[in-house]
Amino acid sequence: MNAVASALKGGSHMAGVPHRGFFARHPESFTLVLIVAVSVIVGSINPNFFELSTVFDILRSSTVTGLFALGVLIVLAAGGIDVSFTAIAVLCMYAITKAVLGYWPEAPFIVIIVSGAIIGTLLGACNGYMVHRLKAPSLIVTIGTQYLLRGFLLTFVGTLFFMVIPQSMDNFGRIALFNYRSATGATAILPASVLVLALAAAVTWFLLNRTLMGRAIYAMGGSLAIAERLGYNVRVVHVFAFGYVGLLAGIGGIVHASTIRLASPFDLVGTELDVIAAVILGGARITGGTGTVSGTLLGVILVTLINNVMILAGVPSTWQKVVIGAFILLAGAVFATRGKK
């Protein structure tokens, strides 16, 4: 046996392994290249771009998309897809805001955000249970629940905007982590809500990389049938993955209303594709089994950058979608070499 082992050690087992390019092995570095490229181009056209306030702007605008994207990452890694998270977020945001204003206007922020988290988790877990139980494609199930939840919201909860949100939410939205006065005299603020995203990113990273649940999520995304045969409880993984999107959607909804100081039942739904696009640009495969937290965050930053700063370069805002679409095609072409045999 030893003779065999040593004869084979010479790398012959790696001989047939196709050489993969750097970007194929580290898809998130491609995202980083795109971010740098966009920044350099915009900055060279408009030097005002290179300001600390731009960084603050982008971080602020990334918060809610980032929360959603971390959830979508988990579901994509588990081999599913979720398009109902925006409906979960808007339902949590609007229903809780309305309830708090009606029954307990001085409720502390922690109660509000925990309620959002709980309701979101339950709704997400229902998605996961149905995907498992019905053995239906998760796209179909979550299209269904998106319509159901949104219809429920508009029919039974309400259609009016709340221009005034509960005091504790308003306060949370105004907490500044960092104030900065630029040379031109303008004030840039980094809101504390960014911390929520940072915490969520840390928790998601830990889940994916340091728990057996993380391995189970990737395993199920690689092959549901084999994972089941190897003894992974795929029902638990399904409920967990979709519950986790629901959790982040619930939290994201509350943070969203707090930051924009407005609760509209017509908000958020329709932005699912932007979030999914960000996760895909961050290197996750739509077919499941891959994706990283760092890549996802970079994808979110890239999409936010395009949506927010291209205007600085004098590009009409209608071009944003063209650029994002082109980047997705480009990323698709670069990443396509992965896993081909």
Added chain:
Amino acid sequence: MPIDTSTQVGNSSLQDSGQPFLSAVGIHKRFGGVHALKGVSLDIVPGEIYHLLGENGCGKSTLIKIISGAQPPDEGHLIVAGRTYSELKPLDSLGAGIETVYQDLSLIPNLSVAENVALTEQLVATNGRLLRRYDRPTLAQTAVHALEAAGLPSDARFRDTPVELLPIATRQLVAIARAIATKARMVIMDEPTTALTQREVDNLIRVIEGLRASGVAVLFVSHKLDECYAIGGQVIILRDGEKVAQGPIADYTKSQLMQLMTGKQLEGRRYRANANWGEIVLDVRNLGVAGAFDGVSFALRRGEILGLTGLLDSGRNELALALAGVRPADRGEIRVDNEVQHFKTPAEAIAKGIGYVPEDRLSEGLFLDKSIRDNVATAVLDRLLGRFGMLDAGKGDDLAARTIKDLQIAAPNIRLPVQSLSGGNQQRVLIGRWLAIEPRVLVLHGPTVGVDVGSKDTIYRIVQRLAENGLTVLIISDDLPELLQNCDRILLMRKGHLAGEYDAATLQEADLYHALIGDDAEEVRA
């Protein structure tokens, strides 16, 4: 020394005692009206190798599923390590140390080698609970031990490689490493060598022998009798759901085994009366594909059967793909009927009458969930058009019915999905599809991979009959007896070049085998 098996923990003392690790007693299984297993009993002793033989449909797969816990028996019971079970659940089976390596190897493609090998240990330790810490140092440690025992590299680069990037032979060894990591006491391998070249098979056999020597029982399911002899151990033969024989394989001759499996007399002989070759149909001159093979020249005559063999890295697969237009050649030329062709796509090769039956019929060839008719018709849709350019279903039905009859496909109905057929019948459907294009040259890549003995024989008869009727056939295969039995000439490729040409009628299998692995064996020694 008296031994109470109920308190056994280690496997070495079990081995000494000669007590079976697993006993199946009077197992019956029925599927609807089909009586798949009719009271099968067998004992599996630690440190012994078993070959479960039988034709497709004899109940082998059902028996394995019952042992691995995928299906319950209708009657009978199982005794594993002294405990009696009326049925095993998958976790019982795994917990008792029974590791089943199915043909798909049960590896998760996107996870790393280390995770595939060693994650089960942690899953078992937490009893399936997932919100537990993933212990990476332990994972690496277990993986290193198991990979070394399986003769694989154990460095971090190999451990972190996603399994989907590895060649199939290496994946096979990774699956065995997982069995080692889970401290399996019995390993069941379902046709482990079908996708391997001769040298990889030799390596696998050595690893299996190491497992056996450490007291693990190994149960092989295989169609390759020569390998069973090379490995040695016991044979268990099933026919029509009954065990018809069990004993040391050395006590049986090959034709006795075949007779026991099929219940009828088969001989490994050539069915062709006389080779009556015509004009040159396919002429290959200095063909080359960068990085795969170069300077390959040969000519094929009408009615000739040419064999092509070589190790996996010899370029034989790439040559086949170049002829079929799947992966176009960079250099040289292919002449069909003395006309130079440059196939860039399979469609161009098909148009010139070159039919290519791929090696992996499941992923490259058949549409498994589609009917036999659709599968047969798919390459000739343009000939099945009726009025207004619509498909004429009647023509498709006729074609499928003719194919079933000509190729002796055992199927009651042309609308059955192909996945409901046995391996041998699936292979014949695939051959039938390419015969439907009325090819000049038929390229058969591993035509009997995963096909049982009886079906193999039928396929050989068909191929040789086709050649007698003027079809030119190129068989690319690792199965040396298959080449010797069917071909007129055999070409050997090595490292991208033609290394030899042999007359099959006078060639001995041992000589061909030595020629095949010759150079490589010397390199390993040097």
